[in-house]
Amino acid sequence: MRKMVEAQLKLVPDLLRVMRKRYEILRQIRLSGKTGRRTLAASVNLTERSLRTELDVLREQGLVEIGPSGMALSAEGERLLEELEPFVREWFGLTRLEEALREAFGLKRVIVVPGDSDQSEAVKQEMGRAAARVLVGVLKPGDVVAVMGGTTMACVASHMQSSTPLRDNWFVPARGGLGESVDVQASTVASEMAKRTGARYRMLHVPDHLGEEAYQTMMQEPNVREVVEMIRSARIIVHGIGEAMTMARRRKLDERTMEELRREGAVAEAFGYYFDRSGAVVYRRTTVGLRLQDLERADTVIGVAGGRSKGEAIAAVLRYGQNDILVTDEAAAEEALKTMESRPG
Amino acid sequence: MRKMVEAQLKLVPDLLRVMRKRYEILRQIRLSGKTGRRTLAASVNLTERSLRTELDVLREQGLVEIGPSGMALSAEGERLLEELEPFVREWFGLTRLEEALREAFGLKRVIVVPGDSDQSEAVKQEMGRAAARVLVGVLKPGDVVAVMGGTTMACVASHMQSSTPLRDNWFVPARGGLGESVDVQASTVASEMAKRTGARYRMLHVPDHLGEEAYQTMMQEPNVREVVEMIRSARIIVHGIGEAMTMARRRKLDERTMEELRREGAVAEAFGYYFDRSGAVVYRRTTVGLRLQDLERADTVIGVAGGRSKGEAIAAVLRYGQNDILVTDEAAAEEALKTMESRPG
DNA sequence: AATAGTGGGACGTTTTACGTCCAACACATT
């Protein structure tokens, strides 16, 4: 049955939205008993008129009876509502998660795709596609987008597409090069995104971590300086989220730093910074790329990450409080919400 | 699950119509490969513009990829279509039809594809695909398959495929040559099936109908005799079903025989024999190919036929009672069941 | 009897879908 809903979600997403709307109307009618359109409209967040068109359908179906003194569920409506109950969880499980996450972490928008990226590559792909769509959706002419690296970001890039070439948008890597494979480098991701959308891009041919002296030297390079300035003025920032220790190992941090991270209780990594459970930054180093203050200045910060194992890390980064949009999957969403139970607020 | 769809239908009455529309668009795209809007619009009976809005949705969902040279299903679209198959049966009431047919005619298995082969070539193709899948499914190592000719059988052959070459399976024509076009001859069908599945095949270069004397002579030929023995020992038999008069005309039977068929009330033709409404054989002649007693001996007899006009003929052949599996389409299934209403049992 | 709240009708406006073109582009064939 789960599979059927998923299939329907793909085939007729619009109709499922309608179904949800009507279901909630029915539920509200049952809840508030004999009541009128206007009060009902307020409680289900619809205008009077659009509620009315919905009611016409529901009456047509014989689910509600409408009299001069108000409306109520018909016997059949009652029965349907009962029968619907078990299915509803399937339909709205995700939307409920989205709402909950949005509320819990004060986000502007949350997209949750069904499944667990840890379990299935398809889910990760789906999440990438969702993120790509969101990103293209928030793009305005002239926008500069700074993107991070990572497998998730690479996956997002591979699903970017635009009907019309975004000739005056720029994609720039938010960080320099890291000791990882080429196709998950921020620069690679940025160029891939640009190519797929017909946008323009810049590369940043500099190691991400530099000593103070080397840093100053590189910043003398007009080529580097220019890109860095673009990064720091980006209106949109897209980034993945990782588990602290996993990322630390992958980036081959030295043992002393690893120990420090452990001591500080680092659980998450994002934008090159490490966070503890409460969302506090516990480790930073000079970087040629994006700085924390650039996040505050940016208009839209989009986080993309999924998989049950990343739930806690996601929650930690969200607590840092600079994210506007989150794209994740069901398993991670559930985990992230679990962390709220133990430490509300 | 059935309950779920019923519940959904109450909330969104035209859910099924929309799902069916989009499903058929997807299916048609898969069938016709890279093709354009206009041709596609014609084959799914939509105007170009309204097809376009549907395609927008499907593309948004990442189910079809649409390029300057035409459109095609994405990997995800392929996957969805596969996953949809069982649900589509539920949604369109095909499982009910299948059950009813199975009960009514005492069959082991029935597959009904949506649509009407008379109306749309695509439905016939789909039926062929389904039959091919069934056939490959029942094949065991070492099996000999005897196949009939006809346009439907040719269509089945064109959809055969096997992941691993079936090196020790044999396909043989169940009949000799008939006065029809080459690519619907039983021999052609057998060889096509063998080639597509990596199996082996034998041909039967003999006219189907022979006088007694010529028959005996031909059977002396070791070459012929060998194939005929394979035919008569086949574990699996696959055949089409035709309307009696249509087939009689196509086979150019003489006027006297035609009159006899009419008098006897022949409505159906299969395996070279003619049947009346009750499933009784009303006409037979000596043939080098399959005999009726071979049907009884065979393990699995698979009938494939579709189109509303063939409903009655299908019912007649099924009443003969030697079929195990039937692959048909929605329209023919409905017609075949209608004949049961008037003469139950 | 007054009043708050009800459904339903009406009407102009906005949004959406649709039918119908056309231009730019890819690909195969000549």
Added chain:
DNA sequence: AATGTGTTGGACGTAAAACGTCCCACTATT
């Protein structure tokens, strides 16, 4: 290489559906 067929995507006017906003007759409760 040129040509022609078939493709997508854009544009635009029209038709239809949805919507926002009133109003009115009616009911139940106070």
